[in-house]
Amino acid sequence: MSMNARRTPLERMEYVLILSTLLLLTVFTIQPLLNLLALSFTAPENVAGFSGLTIFPDGFSLDVWLLLLQHPNVQRGMFNSIWMTATSVVIGVFFTALMAWGMSRPGLPGRRIIFMMVLITIVFEPGIIPDYFLMKRMGLLNTPWSVILYKAISAWYLIILIRFFEEIPKELLEAAELDGANPFQTFFLVVLPLAKPALATIALFYFVLHWNEFFRAMIYLNDQSKWPLQVVLRQFVIEGDKIAIVGATNANNNIGIAQIDIRALKAGMIFITILPILAIYPLILKFFTKGTMSGAVKG
Structure with missing residues (x-):
């Protein structure tokens, strides 16, 4: 019998809530680092319009x-x-x-x-x-x-x-x-x-x-x-x-x-x-x- 099958509905809800919270905190932690990295690799002519939420370079340099x-x-x-x-x-x-x-x-x-x-x-x-x-x-x-x-x-x-x-x-x-x-x-x-x-x-x-x-x-x-x-x-x-x-x-x-x-x-x-x-x-x-x-x- 799997672990999920032994959990009650309340325990499964708590598990999903905890996992979702941790994933959300992880995103909030990693996103600024990825944004800095992406900005450093963005082509010079595109830096002025680079957003603070972007995690991919605009162009590459x-x-x-x-x-x-x-x-x-x-x-x-x-x-x-x-x-x-x-x-x-x-x-x-x-x-x-x-x-x-x-x-x-x-x-x-x-x-x-x-x-x-x-x-x-x-x-x-x-x-x-x-x-x-x-x-x-x-x-x-x-x-x-x-x-x-x-x-x-x-x-x-x-x-x-x-x-x-x-x-x-x-x-x-x-x-x-x-x-x-x-x-x-x-x-x-x-x-x-x-x-x-x-x-x-x-x-x-x-x-x-x-x-x-x-x-x-x-x-x-x-x-x-x-x-x-x-x-x-x-x-x-x-x-x-x-x-x-x-x-x-x-x-x-x-x-x-x-x-x-x-x-x-x-x-x-x-x-x-x-x-x-x-x-x-x-x-x-x-x-x-x-x-x-x-x-x-x-x-």
């Missing part, structure tokens, strides 16, 4: 993408964003997991005091001025490390990992100890493999946090060659600074700036900045599995 991807400001911004974000994610995940593991152990001296100090940083987070003077005193101003080390350990993500580590069965840790594993071996060989779903979640959070960071980068980095892509995007989209993106002309393909509508350039630039997030999510999705520790301990 690669001028916007050739202009943006070949421009040194965009290339440099993309490189800066990738390596700064990747470094931030590695540092953030490693030290957050290390601190969370220590704080999840009941025998840690001063555990409650440390946890209260972590909570205080959530309620009373320091502002940009104390952060600025701290970076200045440490000699990190105008260096990528001023952005990379910002929130190297997030209190919110730390609490998530602490709760996850506390759920690991004690029998697994005791078995590792009986096999002669020291605390570091237990952490790296037993705990971290079990924590892949939680670590993937934290990595995704750190990735989005640092990839979208522009405010502190704009304040801490005076050298434009060190700007991440988000700062370049802001100069172009928010302040309308064409020269920050494309200059007077693109010498690589001889596409003049006057030939391309500013709307299409903005759409292409916005889509370039969100492409990495769209690409990274399917890679991390495979770690979101249920029952990671089911069967790990047998009665």
Whole structure:
């Protein structure tokens, strides 16, 4: 007997309602992205009449993408964003997991005091001025490390990992100890493999946090060659600074700036900045599995 046959009429109605609502929300979420993509590929002469509801290009042109991807400001911004974000994610995940593991152990001296100090940083987070003077005193101003080390350990993500580590069965840790594993071996060989779903979640959070960071980068980095892509995007989209993106002309393909509508350039630039997030999510999705520790301990 099929699942639908076992449902009552009311349950089938609820199922259809929920499915319709989710499909509608999906359309509302995807449509703006498809519109931006279509606008960036629309022929220059048709951009002026392009509708905000259209999801297919009016004509086809690669001028916007050739202009943006070949421009040194965009290339440099993309490189800066990738390596700064990747470094931030590695540092953030490693030290957050290390601190969370220590704080999840009941025998840690001063555990409650440390946890209260972590909570205080959530309620009373320091502002940009104390952060600025701290970076200045440490000699990190105008260096990528001023952005990379910002929130190297997030209190919110730390609490998530602490709760996850506390759920690991004690029998697994005791078995590792009986096999002669020291605390570091237990952490790296037993705990971290079990924590892949939680670590993937934290990595995704750190990735989005640092990839979208522009405010502190704009304040801490005076050298434009060190700007991440988000700062370049802001100069172009928010302040309308064409020269920050494309200059007077693109010498690589001889596409003049006057030939391309500013709307299409903005759409292409916005889509370039969100492409990495769209690409990274399917890679991390495979770690979101249920029952990671089911069967790990047998009665």
